Amino acid sequence: MDITQLILDDHHQQRRLFALLDEIDRADRETLGLVWNQLADFLEVHAEAEERHFYxxxxxxxxxxxxxxxxxxxxxxxxxxxxxxxxxxxxxxxxEVGSDGWFDAVAAARKANSTHMGEEERESLADFRRHAPLQARHELAVRFAAFEAAHRGGIDARDKDPQAYVRRAGG
Structure with missing residues (x-):
């Protein structure tokens, strides 16, 4: 098991869920809401797992x-x-789920997430594969997977100051 592969697998699932939203009839607000809630929770848990373990x-x-x-x-x-x-x-x-404002916000989330995934895949994951020992990548994958499993119902997500984060994380 490798943390970089787990993150790539999560990215695939995120893309799949955004694509699923494209396929749902805009009038089917119940289904839109269910899929969006699953995706929003997943995005937040994934980000927190990266921030606690990968970065x-x-x-x-x-x-x-x-x-x-x-x-x-x-x-x-x-x-x-x-x-x-x-x-x-x-x-x-x-x-309101299914409203124009909701679709605009979901589109903004998708754009921000797509940009992030592309950068992360080209930069952070490639850097980590090149420089982190395989055993460390495995151990990190186990902790990452455990965190996501323990929090699959969502978390209380909050913005972080990037500079302060790096200082606290030892960068």
């Missing part, structure tokens, strides 16, 4: 990849992205 380890092992000179830059960008995703999820919660 602190990236700060220790990473050396930078893609457009980021170092793991600190990758981490600051990721935490900022997670905040954008959380904010869009919160905006969706301010609108």
């Amino acid at each position: 602190p380890s990236l700060l220790r092992h990473g050396q930078g990849a893609g457009s980021k000179a170092d793991a600190k830059g990758e981490t600051i960008d990721a935490i900022s992205d997670h905040n954008d995703i959380r904010d869009a999820i919160a905006r969706a919660g301010q609108h």
Whole structure:
């Protein structure tokens, strides 16, 4: 088991759930709400699992990849992205499911998440695969999976200050 593969698997599931929302009749607000709630919870739990487990380890092992000179830059960008995703999820919660405002907020969440996943896959995950020992990747995967399983019903998601996060995580 490898943390980078678990994160990629989660990304696939996130893309699948956003695509499922595309397939649901806009008038079927009940189904839209059920699928969105599942996706919103999943996005928030996934982000928190990364912030608790993956990014602190990236700060220790990473050396930078893609457009980021170092793991600190990758981490600051990721935490900022997670905040954008959380904010869009919160905006969706301010609108009636199926309304134009709700669809706009869901689209904003999708865009923020797609941007984040692309950057993470090109930069953070590639950096971690290159520099973290396989045993560390395995142990991290176990902790990550356990966290997601324990919190599959959702969490109390809150934005984080990216700079303060990096300082606390040891970057």
